[in-house]
Amino acid sequence: ELAQQLPLPHSVSSSLDKASIMRLTISYLRMRKLLTSDEPVAEEETELDIQLNSSYLKALDGFLIVLSEDGDIIYLSENVNKCLGLAQFDLTGHSVFDFTHPCDQEELREMLIHRTGSKKTKESNTERSFFLRMKCTLTSRGRTVNVKSATWKVLHCSGHVRVYDPHTEQTTNGLKEPPVPYLVLICDPVPHPSNIEVPLDTKTFLSRHTMDMKFTYCDERITELMGYDPEDLLNRSVYEYYHALDSDHLTKTHHNLFVKGQVSTGQYRMLAKRGGFV
Amino acid sequence: MKSIIQHTGGFSLRLSLLFPIPTTTAGGSTCAAALRSLQRAHRLQSVGMSAGDSEGTADRPEEDEGPKQVGPSLPAVELPRKRKGDVEERSDAHVQEPHRQIEKRRRDKMNNLIDELSAMIPACQPLTRRLDKLTVLRKAVQHLKALKAGPSGAFTDTNHKPSILPQDDLRHLLLSAADGFLLVVSCDRAKIVFLSESVSKILNFSRLELTGQSLFDFIHPKDINKVKEQLSSSELHPRQRLIDAATGSQVQADSPVRASNLSTGARRAFFCRMKHSRLAGNHEEKRPMPNSFKKKDSYRYCTLHCTGYMRSWPSSQMGLEGEAEKETSCLTCLVMVCRLHPHVSHHQPKDITIKSTEFVTRCALDGKFTFVDQQATTVIGYLPQEVLGTSCYEYFHQDDLQHLAETHRQVLRSKEKIETQRYKFKTKHGSYVSLQSQWFSFTNPWTKEVEFIVSSNRVISRGPGHTKDEEAGVSKALQEDTKQIPIIPGLSSGLGTMIYAGSIGTQIANELIDSYRMNSSPSSGASSPFGPAQEKGPLVSPQTSRSASSREDTAGSSSQSQSDSRTAEGMSSATSESTAGEPSQLDLDNMVVPGLSSFSNDEAAMAVILSLLETDVNMGQSGQFEDLHWPF
Numbered sequence: 001e002l003a004q005q006l007p008l009p010h011s012v013s014s015s016l017d018k019a020s021i022m023r024l025t026i027s028y029l030r031m032r033k034l035l036t037s038d039e040p041v042a043e044e045e046t047e048l049d050i051q052l053n054s055s056y057l058k059a060l061d062g063f064l065i066v067l068s069e070d071g072d073i074i075y076l077s078e079n080v081n082k083c084l085g086l087a088q089f090d091l092t093g094h095s096v097f098d099f100t101h102p103c104d105q106e107e108l109r110e111m112l113i114h115r116t117g118s119k120k121t122k123e124s125n126t127e128r129s130f131f132l133r134m135k136c137t138l139t140s141r142g143r144t145v146n147v148k149s150a151t152w153k154v155l156h157c158s159g160h161v162r163v164y165d166p167h168t169e170q171t172t173n174g175l176k177e178p179p180v181p182y183l184v185l186i187c188d189p190v191p192h193p194s195n196i197e198v199p200l201d202t203k204t205f206l207s208r209h210t211m212d213m214k215f216t217y218c219d220e221r222i223t224e225l226m227g228y229d230p231e232d233l234l235n236r237s238v239y240e241y242y243h244a245l246d247s248d249h250l251t252k253t254h255h256n257l258f259v260k261g262q263v264s265t266g267q268y269r270m271l272a273k274r275g276g277f278v
Numbered sequence: 279m280k281s282i283i284q285h286t287g288g289f290s291l292r293l294s295l296l297f298p299i300p301t302t303t304a305g306g307s308t309c310a311a312a313l314r315s316l317q318r319a320h321r322l323q324s325v326g327m328s329a330g331d332s333e334g335t336a337d338r339p340e341e342d343e344g345p346k347q348v349g350p351s352l353p354a355v356e357l358p359r360k361r362k363g364d365v366e367e368r369s370d371a372h373v374q375e376p377h378r379q380i381e382k383r384r385r386d387k388m389n390n391l392i393d394e395l396s397a398m399i400p401a402c403q404p405l406t407r408r409l410d411k412l413t414v415l416r417k418a419v420q421h422l423k424a425l426k427a428g429p430s431g432a433f434t435d436t437n438h439k440p441s442i443l444p445q446d447d448l449r450h451l452l453l454s455a456a457d458g459f460l461l462v463v464s465c466d467r468a469k470i471v472f473l474s475e476s477v478s479k480i481l482n483f484s485r486l487e488l489t490g491q492s493l494f495d496f497i498h499p500k501d502i503n504k505v506k507e508q509l510s511s512s513e514l515h516p517r518q519r520l521i522d523a524a525t526g527s528q529v530q531a532d533s534p535v536r537a538s539n540l541s542t543g544a545r546r547a548f549f550c551r552m553k554h555s556r557l558a559g560n561h562e563e564k565r566p567m568p569n570s571f572k573k574k575d576s577y578r579y580c581t582l583h584c585t586g587y588m589r590s591w592p593s594s595q596m597g598l599e600g601e602a603e604k605e606t607s608c609l610t611c612l613v614m615v616c617r618l619h620p621h622v623s624h625h626q627p628k629d630i631t632i633k634s635t636e637f638v639t640r641c642a643l644d645g646k647f648t649f650v651d652q653q654a655t656t657v658i659g660y661l662p663q664e665v666l667g668t669s670c671y672e673y674f675h676q677d678d679l680q681h682l683a684e685t686h687r688q689v690l691r692s693k694e695k696i697e698t699q700r701y702k703f704k705t706k707h708g709s710y711v712s713l714q715s716q717w718f719s720f721t722n723p724w725t726k727e728v729e730f731i732v733s734s735n736r737v738i739s740r741g742p743g744h745t746k747d748e749e750a751g752v753s754k755a756l757q758e759d760t761k762q763i764p765i766i767p768g769l770s771s772g773l774g775t776m777i778y779a780g781s782i783g784t785q786i787a788n789e790l791i792d793s794y795r796m797n798s799s800p801s802s803g804a805s806s807p808f809g810p811a812q813e814k815g816p817l818v819s820p821q822t823s824r825s826a827s828s829r830e831d832t833a834g835s836s837s838q839s840q841s842d843s844r845t846a847e848g849m850s851s852a853t854s855e856s857t858a859g860e861p862s863q864l865d866l867d868n869m870v871v872p873g874l875s876s877f878s879n880d881e882a883a884m885a886v887i888l889s890l891l892e893t894d895v896n897m898g899q900s901g902q903f904e905d906l907h908w909p910f
Contacts, residue, residue, distance in 0.1 A: 060585060158617075
């Protein structure tokens with residue numbers, strides 16, 4: 001009976017077992033609680049707005065995930081199955097640590113901690129951005145595979161820690177609940193360079209390196225962008241071209257690469273042939 | 279076997295309430311009796327929930343009243359569940375050992391879930407007792423129904439499959455995860471067809487202003503080519519070649535690939551820079567020159583990570599004109615979610631805020647420094663030891679004396695922090711630095727007397743032309759020295775009064791001391807000389823009382839001033855330093871050296887006064903000086 005009440009498509013709801021129903025109900029209620037606390041933006045939604053609401057998810061490369069302080073998945077958007085092959089309803093309510101690489105769990109735990117800033121810093125840093133390995137059951141051909149034989153996929157997770165402050169709603173016995181922090185993340189897959197689905201534009205060039213970042217191959221587009229000929233760069237370490245202030249960040253990214261397998265850097269500056277940074 | 283007894287013991291208690299089984303019998307027989315009754319009920323129901331659940335409910339003794347609440351039908355429903363678990367366990371005890379544990383785990387899990395669920399439902403919260411599972415479930419169902427009927431109304435949307443979260447909530451979530459907005463641009467002319475409301479938060483432009491404009495107006499000029507390519511349709515840009523990253527060779531761009539670029543669902547992902555206005559709400563500035571470059575202050579660019587897909591609409595829906603002449607009757611657009619790029623390795627400082635230099639000083643009642651922060655040296659040029667013991671009034675600019683003295687008076691009487699106005703403080707090299715301070719007096723809680731004044735001083739940045747003005751002012755003031763006596767209210771003024779830096783402080787302090795004395799012990803011997811002393815002559819008596827009182831309350835400073843006076847005496851003859859134009863002769867009658875007076879000048883004056891006092895001692899005030907340790 002409860003399953004019927006859940007706002008799920010009928011095909012799904014009828015096939016859920018009791019534990020899942022419970023799980024999903026709890027998560028759903030939690031979500032509702034969290035969302036009602038946000039200030040409702042009083043905007044008139046145009047026709048277009050409503051139509052396009054559905055396209056948000058589609059436009060995103062990755063999926064949206066909302067985590068509680070302990071790592072329980074409160075909400076997961078549907079497109080997780082495009083990205084990871086796992087179904088939304090299988091994961092909701094479970095702990096996210098079941099699906100992430102054991103070595104990354106420590107990092108994830110740190111991310112979940114919401115430190116309220118001291119009086120001096122009024123704004124605590126709520127941004128989070130990190131790489132996470134999650135179980136992926138998609139094979140390269142696009143078929144899904146059993147969870148037990150899942151491979152790891154690297155996701156770039158970025159988001160914020162928001163706090164749900166129930167000061168506006170109090171329970172009837174007058175107890176005030178403590179503010180609950182939760183983490184909202186958008187997880188994008190890191191695009192593999194060999195994936196040619198998305199065409200590279202002229203401002204992008206490809207290069208290949210050895211493990212210590214020496215160039216072994218470079219696309220010729222680099223010539224117009226930075227002035228170098230590919231032959232100039234061969235066998236030179238790319239660290240020679242990074243801006244000094246960015247080298248710290250890039251070194252960390254390099255480390256991450258070895259740990260996780262895939263990584264995307266942020267913006268950084270690279271030396272052009274005739275001086276100046278690009 | 280032990281665990282069986284535990285479990286059965288548990289629900290035997292429960293059963294005893296439901297059935298007229300005598301509880302006085304031993305546990306074992308009760309157990310057996312319970313089993314029998316269960317078996318009787320066996321045919322009534324099929325097992326709804328797993329065996330584990332029934333055990334779970336049995337484990338909660340406080341739920342005894344629960345079933346009674348719900349109604350008579352409950353026992354019938356609950357029993358079969360219990361029965362099943364029990365029967366199972368009883369029958370295959372030795373094989374079911376791990377099975378029992380699995381059951382237990384499932385049970386516990388269900389219990390936890392039920393608990394969580396009850397915590398979620400508002401109806402369940404006020405009740406302090408734990409509710410029975412079914413009740414919780416029923417309430418959950420009711421709650422969900424209520425939510426459905428509520429304002430969210432997501433379920434009325436028949437077009438889309440009902441998802442666990444309605445669409446606009448999803449949008450809110452997305453926005454809280456990343457600062458982003460939805461952007462729909464037409465592929466042919468890059469016209470902005472649609473923007474979500476959140477763009478105003480990110481780019482500081484309102485939605486209405488941007489809709490309908492060309493996207494290229496808002497993109498950094500260098501990114502225009504890139505965006506053009508991303509929007510491009512069937513013809514590939516001549517330079518754009520697909521490169522097979524595995525082999526490094528170029529892949530022939532054949533027609534299937536080309537067509538797919540434009541088809542619905544083709545994805546795009548890129549980074550671009552878009553203009554954003556720094557001033558939120560100020561829309562007028564945006565109008566002129568949308569192509570301004572990066573350097574302009576009013577336009578800044580922020581890097582956005584745009585991901586999206588192509589989508590085409592039949593033009594009839596959009597209602598746009600001018601689409602008829604296109605070959606395809608569809609309007610193809612790129613639907614993108616643009617997010618502020620979260621991963622910028624170097625942060626460009628937007629507003630560099632410099633913390634202004636602050637330093638703390640402490641001074642005695644009369645304004646003499648007793649402690650000076652080391653940071654003060656960077657501001658005022660003097661080392662701490664150079665200013666200790668000198669009155670702060672020596673460094674204040676003449677113009678500021680008035681309000682500073684007033685503040686001094688105020689702070690001695692009040693317990694709050696008082697902020698002074700800006701004033702100029704003389705530095706070692708003769709120039710002035712603008713400061714603003716907060717003064718706060720510290721009172722000894724036992725004696726209730728003000729012990730010292732703490733001053734937290736902040737440098738106010740000054741313009742470059744300042745120093746010249748100050749110097750000019752200084753020289754002017756020097757000339758006016760002998761002529762003008764700054765009038766400080768409350769202090770004895772008049773031609774005959776010596777108003778010099780140190781005196782201001784001490785006089786103010788004295789007023790306070792007087793008020794203490796009046797309050798505490800009006801007939802103390804020390805106070806008597808003040809009366810006649812003040813009447814006697816403004817010149818001498820203030821100094822007397824000042825020095826006396828200052829000696830009495832701060833022994834340290836007295837010895838210091840004494841030694842200062844000695845050194846001053848020695849130096850007075852050889853004086854010829856810092857401030858030019860300073861009167862070389864100490865004119866007792868109207869010597870005004872506020873703020874400009876040098877170290878030696880002050881002390882020289884002091885020395886003279888003390889020597890005068892000496893002569894006065896014989897005029898009847900000798901008594902008070904017995905405790906003064908004068909080396910004369």
